[in-house]
Amino acid sequence: MHEKSIELLNKAVADELSAVHQYMYFHFHCDDQGYDLLSNLFKRTAIAEMLHIERLADRILFLKGEIEMTASSSVQKKQNVEEMLTLAAKMEEESAKEYNLWANECSKNADSVSKQLFEGLVAEEEVHYNQYDTELDNLKKFGDRYLALQSIERSKVMNTAATPPAQN
Secondary structure, eight states, X not given: OOHHHHHHHHHHHHHHHHHHHHHHHHHHHHHHHTOHHHHHHHHHHHHHHHHXXXXXXXXXXXXXXXXXXXXXXXXXXXXXXXXXXXXXHXXXXXXXXXXXXXXXXXXXXXXXXXXXXXXXXXXXXXXXXXXXXHHHHHHHHHTHHHHHHHHHHHHHHHHHHHSOOOOO
């Protein structure tokens, strides 16, 4: 009865798995380059996407479907921050559009709970899109100085951690 919903929910699982892989790849490279704020943004988004997978999987199981744990695409190997942010924003925008369509499809098939799940995901993907779009704007506005500030911030944290406490 809910075959179409299960199919769409599994497509979403595949997209979310791809996003987790992509964002963790970006997290590792931003961390390696000393861009802690961006690194943490990618990591937090990957964790949020994992939570999306969990909600989708719970719904699939409730509908008596099988969860397909295969990513929809492979990781794009980008180390340039602007390219990372551009891809991330595009991925989030596309997810929001797809989930909106899939919510409508579930509604047509009398599955209001899956519809609501997709609608909630749309709102969350739009928040992620806005975060990446804001970072892209900052990068365009401030250029390399924006990235330099992130590296300096890491140096401050590392130097503070390495400084022994004052002796009385």
